[in-house]
Amino acid sequence: MSALTVAEKSDIIEKMCRYITHGHLQGICLESIDGEELTLRLPYRDELVGNPDTGAIHGGALTVLLDQALGIAAICCDRVGPVLTPTLDLRIDHLGTAPAGSDIFATARVYRVTRRVLFIAGFAYCESRDKPIARATGSWVLMPELDLTGLLEPAHGEGPS
Amino acid sequence: MSLSDIIRHGPDAATLQLWLKKVPYAVYLDIRAEQHGDEILFILPADDKLIGNPTLPALHGGVVGAFMEQAAVFHLMARMSEPVIPRVIDFSLDYLRPTRLRDTYASCTLTRQGRQIANVSISAWQERSDTPNAIARAHFLIPEPD
16 A cells, blocks of 8 residues: 555545544544644534533543544555544543633544554644643554445545445 | 532432533533432433444444543442542543444443542443443542532
């Protein structure tokens, strides 16, 4: 599998962000691509609040964003190609609190690929990536027999559906 | 009345509903709770807006995690003699099978409650409670009561 260009990755990520119904409704979108690292953005909304007394974002909203960022990193990994990669496990360390009113970013990178398993890590931040509010690590199962290329064909117009 | 004020009263089925109504994200996900004797059953009703994989269709894995985390928070609060809102330290989630677009249930076990730290195990299922779709455990920091 040859490395994907930034434009190709951008295309895959944007299609996946539209394909994943819940993420799309949350407004989760591509923020940037830097080599093998991708960053998604979750726009702030009042309904993401988990602690009504402080206005802090719900930990579960971070779980949604991080699960999606790490999962999409699996799909557009240079060493894998667009195949189905179900999540095996996900661990999140909550290092801080997302303040009320802030958009949240999640950065993810595949750091190890074996024949059957992808090991992926990422983090979430608000103002600066040097001040992460959460760290995530997880394993994804590689299922090369379940090719997603059909879902990502441009012929589908508005993306995979 | 703030959530902190409400949780000073011991939980029954009605107060659990009241707690859930105070958390905007729990309202958005439409999480419900039922009291069965000593057990609390949490329910995430099926809804198209929760879909992660429209082809299967299956719920977004992150939503399943968010539901389980909220269940753990309220289960822990319900077991406190003086309930306060705990802060999640870490959350570890194992996905065992796809969570289809149907109602999902969760129940929790307070594995250990110390003075400052609590460990909660969560199981989420759809068909049968002995075949979970996902299991998780979480550590919480319990703030000192005001």
